[in-house]
Amino acid sequence: MNLQKIIFWTHFVVAVAVSVIVLMLSVTAVVLTYERQLTAWSHRKYQAPPTKSQTTPLSIDELLERVAVGEPEIALSAITLRADPREPVALNVGRGDYLYASRYTGKLLNDGDGPMRRFLRSTMYWHRWFALEGADRDFGRAITGAANLGFFLLLVSGVYLLWPRTWRWHSVRSIIIFRSDLKERARDLNWHNVIGFWLFVPLLIIVTSGLVISYGWAGDLVYRAVGEVPPVSISVRDVRTNVQTNHASITPCSYQTLVERVVETVPDWKSITLTVPETSVAPVVFTVDRSNGGQPSKRLDLTFSRLDCVAYVMGGYPTYSRGQKLRSWLRYAHTGEVYGFVGQTIAGVASLGGVVLVWTGLAMAWRRFFRS
Structure with missing residues (x-):
């Protein structure tokens, strides 16, 4: 058996094994394409x-x-x-x-848990862990993670199988243009190849970022790829207490004073999130977002001492290392949100393409073994 056949049958076996799970991941991803906008739309009545x-x-x-x-x-x-x-x-x-x-x-105004939010949350739970409960969630995560890894192998092996043996128009045309003159297996192969060709890059980004989300070793590889040592997990509170002071006798400044200071510092803010401290003199952390969400490069943290009200420590994306910035980018590249509405749309189209890839792949497998 030559290399071509080994890669083909590996591609075939992995595809059949993960097809149903990848189909579920793709369908739920399509539904969640505009999750942020749908959530905002459902909350419009609370203005x-x-x-x-x-x-x-x-x-x-x-x-x-x-x-x-x-x-x-x-x-x-x-x-x-x-x-x-x-x-x-x-x-x-x-x-x-x-x-x-x-x-x-x-x-x-309400508890914020309306029909739209419940629907999107249920879809997200299916996407992440089959909506399993309790300890079974880890099992669900393991299955979706393994399927995502399988999808990655399919993309890589698919490039080899798709690569034209001769660079002639007849060979190239079948992998870049949909043909209407084909039927059944030939049509399915044409659709499979064309969608795989045009959506390869966004699918690779989605699947690779999914691996980083699912597996610690994949996240570590992100840091090693840019020459950094993977960071050791530490408590965020431990880092932020660097601005802690012990002058408990001083009256702490108000939250409003600190918010006004944040607005002065970042005048083009879109949202400000105040993390409520455990004590009245503990540092107050503000996460400031200059986007509508999902764009880490437009987000930063400002940590204030309530006993000073003026000085702050900046954290978040501007202070990240290259590895941390790449890791943050991958997190939101998974949904396309890192590039706003356009990125979400591309991710949604790629996910829809994933549905068609599964469908055409299974159709070809069925015809190969169950139809003469």
């Missing part, structure tokens, strides 16, 4: 304009006081403000759950 008695947004401190009066049992982990004052404040209550409150009254 709250100024009231007659309150024409300017409440300070963060006053808003939190009003929320605490209405819902004293809420334990907040973070607060997110949008540049548009009509947008509600997002109150992170842990485990990815949010409450939304009016910027002008502090009144809770």
Whole structure:
């Protein structure tokens, strides 16, 4: 058996083995293409304009006081403000759950868990771990990770199988142009080749970034590829306490004062997320995003001491090493969000192409073995 046949049969066996799982990953990825926009659209009804008695947004401190009066049992982990004052404040209550409150009254608008959010979250759970619960999630992650690895092998071996043996128009045409004069197996092969050719790069980025998300060793390779040693996981809180001071007798400055300082520092902000500190004198960390989300190069952290109110320590993307920046890029390249709406669209089209690749591949396998 020559090399061509070895690679073909390896491609064939792996494809059949992972086909159903890759199909599920591709379909759910198509559904999640515009997850960010769909979520924002579903929350449009929570926009709250100024009231007659309150024409300017409440300070963060006053808003939190009003929320605490209405819902004293809420334990907040973070607060997110949008540049548009009509947008509600997002109150992170842990485990990815949010409450939304009016910027002008502090009144809770709802729990944020509407039909659209539930649908998208369920789809995401299927995409990540087959929507399994509890300890079974690790099993689900292992299966989707292995299927993604199989998809990577299919892309690599597919390049070899697709490569023209002779660079003549007749040979090249069949892998770059859809032909309408073909039937059944020849048509499926043509579709399989053409889609694989045109979508190879976005699919390779999606699948490679999926490997980095799924496997620690793949993440380590990202750092080693740029000549760095993979970092050791440490607590984010341990890093941020560098600005901690021990002057507990000094009255800490308000959250609103710090927010105003952040706005002065980053005037083109789109959203500001305040991570609620554990104590009144602990450092306060603000994550500032100058995009609509999913673009790490436009995000940074500012850590303030509540006893100073002026000095801050910058962190996040601007301070990352090359390996960290590449790792962050891969995270959002997986969904295409790193390049905004255009990137999401390309990722969605590539995912739809993945569906067709699975379908045409299985159709050819069926005809090879079950039809004369």
